[in-house]
Amino acid sequence: MPSDAELEQRISSLVQTLGAEAETVVRNPRSTVEPPREVRTGRRALDVLQGLTHDHRALVDEGELGRGGMGVVKLARQVSLDRQVAVKTLRDRQSEHDVEALLSEAWLAGSLEHPGILPIYALSLGADGLPVVVMKRIEGVTWSKLLSGEADLATYAPGRTRLESHLRIAMQLCNAVHFANSRGIVHRDLKPDNVMLGRFGEVYLVDWGIATTAGASAQFAGTPAYMAPEMLGGDGAVLSAATDVYLLGSILCEVVSGRPPHLRGTTQQMFQSVLTSEPELPRDVPAELELVIRRCMSRVPSSRPQSAHDVRVSLEAFLEHQGSRELEQQSETRAAELLTLLGGEADPVRVSRLFSECRFGFQQALRVWPGNAHAREALERITAQMVRFELKHGSVRSAQALLAELTVPPQPLIAAVAEAQAAEVEKAKELEQLHQLAQSVDPLTGSRIRMLLAIALGSLWLISPFLMALYHSTFPEHDETLISLPVTLISLVVTLVVLARTSVRRRTPLNVQIANVLLFGMSLQACSLVFIKLFLGGLGASTMSVLLFHWFLVAGVIAASMVREIWPAALSFLVALLLALRWPEWRYQFSALGNAGLLITLVVVFRGQMRALAEREQKTGVTRPGDGG
Secondary structure, three states: OOOHHHHHHHHHHHHHHHOOHHHHHHHOOOOOEOOOOOOHHHHHHHHHHHOOOOOHHHEEEEEEEEEOOOEEEEEEEEOOOOEEEEEEEEOOOOOHHHHHHHHHHHHHHHOOOOOOEOOEEEEEEOOOOOEEEEEEOOOEEEHHHHHHOOOOHHHHOOOOOHHHHHHHHHHHHHHHHHHHHHOOEEOOOOOHHHEEEEOOOOEEEOOOOOOEEOEEOOOOOEOOOOOOHHHHOOOOOEEOHHHHHHHHHHHHHHHHHOOOOOOOOOHHHHHHHHHHOOOOOOOOOOHHHHHHHHHHOOOOHHHOOOOHHHHHHHHHHHHHHHHHHHHHHHHHHHHHHHHHHHOOOOOHHHHHHHHHHHHHHHHHHHHHOOOOHHHHHHHHHHHHHHHHHHHHOOOHHHHHHHHHHOOOOOHHHHHHHHHHHHHHHHHHHHHHHHHHHHHHHOOOOOHHHHHHHHHHHHHHHHHHHHHHHHHHHHOOOOOHHHHHHHHHHHHHHHHHHHHHOOOOOOOOHHHHHHHHHHHHHHHHHHHHHHHHHHHHOOOHHHHHHHHHHHHHHHHHHHHHHOOHHHHHHHHHHHHHHHHHHHOHHHHHHHHHHHHHHHHHHHHHHHHHHHHHHHHHHHHHOOOOOOOOO
């Protein structure tokens, strides 16, 4: 960066060099300053054209389109192709230098065949000996009219936003400039006034009057409001593709700020702005676009983008990123609403909906532009907040899933989720224990094993009185006390076998209690029979009545404390006891009747429990191992 003294000295030298033209520069900073030069290509073109014959009837004048400092552009009809063209000639009789300058411009523009460069159809000398340049007629406006609002932007450059429309024009302009630069040509007068726009998306770079080949140039030439530092001329000044890149940056500066970068009140201020090249940009200019502009307008040519193509690529990337930013901004609005909800007692349904919208928006923004750091940071932020929200509301699995989406989850959050997971596992264990406890005390649980035991014992006890009667009739001398003992022992063995084959899950408290009472009852019966026989010599016919009374008590205990529904069994034993006391000779038959009452009662009760169990399994769709089995 030159010192203030060096800048002052350079500016004073430039003003002195310009002399009287300095005032013209400050009055018309948007006008092109043409350099004094020797136009060699124009002389060659004139020599060629003087040797050719031109039919003046080939063009029919249809009126004037516009005029400049030395030239005039007319509308004409090209007879051979019956089309309208633009014809540029000199105003009145001009100097030989002006003739050669116009021809030089036409030769240079004609050598650049590109969709973004105005095509030259023909070049000849008119009847007055002046050049006639036949060009494509553009039905449109200059870019400067769109920037100033004099023409409708939507007509010539439709786009989602004003900025996008102008940047797409700039991108097409970059293509034309890059093509010219690749041929060694520097336009050095790029500005909105020299860009024509058609109604169908056409963008043309025009006015190649001061274009030159790349290389050293000591001349002061260009449009002061836009020019690059090397365009001021002087020793060591070199024009190159970087010069046109700078001018593209100047145009972009006008697009975002509404005015050319070097538009100042005095010539000295204007030149100082050119030499320092520190454009004043609005605060709302996106940082990425601001960087592109400042790089293009770097005071040092080597610090600028290498080509106009690079500028176009940067603008294209910016527009792609703009779509990502728009999605990001929309999602940020929803994210702010979400964070507000999370700060209070939020409705989980509404929170979930808002989070889904935010997450989808940020994810889409990152798909469009993976490098969108703001979108990524916002996505991480709301996801972390949602992890905390899910933990607060006990949704540990949701919190764990969201935690996995974080690129670098915070350690405190990892610890909180791990702690919640551990608590959930412990809670699940407690619930399982409670479930098992509830299942174990459920009267329906283990009903099948009870049914099995009831059928086994009931069938044995139903048959045993008839077998005992048969035995007694065959061996009347044997005491009935010993006859009853084998049945008791067999019943005890059956009970033990059934219990041994019962799984742990089926050993519910109710089943265990019933089994214990039965085992106690049968053990007591066996011990009592042995005791009576050994110490009392037996009871004879009264043995069966004692047994009926014994099982009346056992059945009553079970009905009173465990399974209330089997009270009819206790009643049947009581009835059989009373009948046996009244008619002892029928004691075996009455005992069978009491046992039948027991069997029927047990089958009815336990079958009802099994039916209820089946209905519950059908409703819930869940069959638990051990339920009823």
